[in-house]
Amino acid sequence: MLIDRYINNPVLTKDQVPYPVATVHNAGVVKFNGRYIMIFRSHRLNGRSILGKAESRDGFNFEVDKEPFMVPAREGVFKEYEEYGVEDPRIVFLDGEYLITYSAYSRHGVRVGLAKTRDFKSVERFSLITEADYRNIVIFPEKFNGLYARLDRPHSEISPWSIWISYSPDLVYWGESKLIMKPVQYHWDEMKIGPGAPPVKTARGWLNIYHGVFPTMDGSVYRLGVALHKLEDPSQIIAVGDEWIIQPEEAYETTGYVHNVVFTCGAVPEEDGSIKIYWGGADKVMCVGTSNIEALVDHCLDNPRKAM
Numbered sequence: 001m002l003i004d005r006y007i008n009n010p011v012l013t014k015d016q017v018p019y020p021v022a023t024v025h026n027a028g029v030v031k032f033n034g035r036y037i038m039i040f041r042s043h044r045l046n047g048r049s050i051l052g053k054a055e056s057r058d059g060f061n062f063e064v065d066k067e068p069f070m071v072p073a074r075e076g077v078f079k080e081y082e083e084y085g086v087e088d089p090r091i092v093f094l095d096g097e098y099l100i101t102y103s104a105y106s107r108h109g110v111r112v113g114l115a116k117t118r119d120f121k122s123v124e125r126f127s128l129i130t131e132a133d134y135r136n137i138v139i140f141p142e143k144f145n146g147l148y149a150r151l152d153r154p155h156s157e158i159s160p161w162s163i164w165i166s167y168s169p170d171l172v173y174w175g176e177s178k179l180i181m182k183p184v185q186y187h188w189d190e191m192k193i194g195p196g197a198p199p200v201k202t203a204r205g206w207l208n209i210y211h212g213v214f215p216t217m218d219g220s221v222y223r224l225g226v227a228l229h230k231l232e233d234p235s236q237i238i239a240v241g242d243e244w245i246i247q248p249e250e251a252y253e254t255t256g257y258v259h260n261v262v263f264t265c266g267a268v269p270e271e272d273g274s275i276k277i278y279w280g281g282a283d284k285v286m287c288v289g290t291s292n293i294e295a296l297v298d299h300c301l302d303n304p305r306k307a308m
């Protein structure tokens with residue numbers, strides 16, 4: 001087994017949240033000052049999403065802040081584009097600050113916002129970094145030839161839900177976009193793929209833990225897989241593991257707000273070579289499992305499928 005589910009999953013449920021919410025899921029997680037910070041998504045009781053914050057000493061036992069961390073903007077340029085909610089945050093540490101990318105929903109569609117924090121007490125919105133029909137953006141924790149890089153997930157009819165890469169000199173203007181990975185027909189990720197956790201640097205390449213979706217007569221099934229990108233040029237994919245690394249199996253993954261979903265927005269690599277992968281179970285609770293970084297890299301290389 002590639003991922004050991006934590007025995008006391010779920011690690012966070014709505015019952016631990018001191019304000020009214022229907023779910024806790026799809027959280028970004030990082031280590032900050034020796035503590036695990038989790039920025040999680042919750043559906044409010046009107047079905048629209050906000051972001052909350054929880055903290056932990058060990059990565060398993062979390063305590064939630066009294067107030068939400070980010071609610072839809074009430075003013076400025078963000079207000080118009082966050083009217084329906086903020087969702088699915090990813091956190092990455094770069095240049096002394098934590099960058100948080102999140103989905104911003106409105107009557108104009110879904111785009112991705114970028115916010116910054118240094119202390120997880122105050123957070124500042126920086127820029128809306130895509131137009132509509134984008135979700136699931138993860139920024140690499142390093143620059144390449146002086147440029148920031150991100151994995152994109154635009155959606156279009158002709159090339160549905162695939163993974164692209166883009167670069168930026170300043171985190172505001174993004175370009176040099178290129179399609180790098182597509183769903184594979186009649187495969188567990190045939191319908192959609194999207195970046196999950198921000199890429200993790202390993203000796204053999206950037207580890208990209210992504211989600212893949214398969215349509216069934218009983219709705220879509222969300223699973224996680226792994227791909228390995230070249231260290232010096234992440235637009236080049238070395239290998240994609242043919243098999244998923246986790247699929248919905250436990251009751252907290254098969255039954256919830258949306259059935260049969262494991263969806264990640266964050267993973268924390270540890271000094272001993274292990275990695276804690278966090279995922280939303282059935283869009284309702286937060287779960288964690290432990291894996292081994294080298295084993296995930298081997299999983300990409302030992303039995304690969306084509307990236308496109």
Ligand code: BMA
Nearest residue numbers: 026087088222258261263283
């Ligand atoms: C995707 C997003 C995720 C969600 C998943 C399963 O399209 O909305 O936030 O976890 O569907 O419902």
